[in-house]
Amino acid sequence: MSTGHIRKRPTKDGKPSYQLIVESEKDPITGKRRRFYKTVNGTKKEAEVTLTRMKAEIDGSGAIAKPSALKLSDWMAEWLELYLPNIEATTRANYVERITTKLNPYLGSTPLKNIQTSMVQQWVNDLSKKENLAPKSVKNVYLNLKAALDKAVLLNMIPQNPCTGVELPKLVKYQAEVYDDIEIEKLLQETKGTDMYLFIVLEISLGLRRGEIAALEWSDIDFEKSVIHITKNRVIAGKEKITKSPKSQAGIRDLYIGEHLHTLLSEEYERYQADKKAMGGDFIDSNLVIRQKNGKGFSPDSLTQKWIRFRKIHGLKEIRLHDLRHTCATAMLSAGVSPKVIQTRLGHSDISVTMNIYTHSLPSMNKDAGDKIDEVLFR
Known part of the structure; x- marks a missing residue:
């Protein structure tokens, strides 16, 4: 079994940052351990969750897979569960419904690290043209994706947010009908x-x-x-x-x-x-x-x-x-x-x-x- 610990890192801006250090079991041939490092900018709880995942990945494969190798659908689920624990039940249900029906069928199986701006743009276009989704609905699910990817950037899982530069359909203000x-x-x-x-x-x-x-x-x-x-x-x-x-x-x-x-x-x-x-x-x-x-x-x-x-x-x-x-x-x-x-x-x-x-x-x-x-x- 791998072992690991968390070390708090000092930062200039005073924001919490932690270094994760995980050691694998000894290699049966070389007799050496492999050591892996990761920095988490966030709370200690976030660091602990990431440490647990690192250890599980090492124990499962003998070599750690980068968090950015996660499928997008897995990251969206983790983002909801770990980083949005206090949102209202109705809001969570709306997020889950959007992600499950409008995002995952298109991009869910793609590794997080492979998501490109052009892919996000094509997805937005398909929602608007093929599914005839209202501009406001397109924007809502897009904002869910953008927020999850912003967090992935903050955690050093991906270098930048591929949502940057994506053009959304123009919002059309609804003109309500009333009875005279x-x-x-x-x-x-x-x-x-x-x-x-x-x-x-x-x-x-x-x-x-x-x-x-x-x-x-x-x-x-x-x-x-x-x-x-x-x-x-x-x-x-x-x-x-x-x-x-x-x-x-x-x-x-x-x-x-x-x-x-x-x-x-x-x-x-x-x-x-x-x-x-x-x-x-x-x-x-x-x-x-x-x-x-x-x-x-x-x-x-x-x-x-x-x-x-x-x-x-x-x-x-x-x-x-x-x-x-x-x-x-x-x-x-x-x-x-x-x-x-x-x-x-x-x-x-x-x-x-x-x-x-x-x-x-x-x-x-x-x-x-x-x-x-x-x-x-x-x-």
Whole structure:
């Protein structure tokens, strides 16, 4: 068995650096040991992990393979496990899905040391043209690769990052579609009397995110004060549903509700209690506002699919579920609600995000602005 130890190295900038020294077993012919060295710029834990890998490689082959001889897929897995231990479960699941489906099939079997800029560029081009992947999605998986290779450079596994110089497809800003007054009226008419009605009213009157609706519980509603407390967001991490706090403090907010929504929620709460009593042990007492008949909740993706099916069946204009949130914002804007209040109600941490709502303004609002400026200047 090989032996090894770690020696801390002094550095001018004071950053941690360690020298790894590993000795192989004696050669049966020469009777000599081989000694291997490696420098790790990072934490002691990183140095210990690298030392363990060096010893395993020496014991397995009698001569160490350079870490850069690892396959890219193996390095990506190690990067995720060792260097990103504290990222959220949802973020990790997204990274794993991207790397597994969009990176490894193209470059995963290539040795890390053999990755060239031209190969990365071809991969980016293939994602964009052959797979027709959206520019933002291409950029996301590219950034995962770049970060992993940056770490490989820092650990002296490769001399430079082959992502340098790669051209990404140009990002195209998505222009959200919204419903105007007539389309909102049709939407409400089509949903009234169905299990979609409360869900849609929550979307277009409060502008909630789908995960916020999926996580909304009866304990979040203060019927006496007509306030809904938004404190949770339901997300998917791999195949697991997770309820967590919003990404930013701005996402935690109290929303005052009008009389119509108050009545709808009161009636739904009575139905919840009635179903709970009628179904007995078959009822899942989830405490969720938007639920299935047996009390079981919906995943955010299920709500999206539910919306798409309903929209198609009833011949409604094709817009994303998230665009109902923009519809709410546009309706508030049209009603004269200040952007600052809209920001608070939507849970935007940055008002610039809210101000972008103006790019979704309706033609009628544009005409109204023209009429008003004409009246002010030329009356």
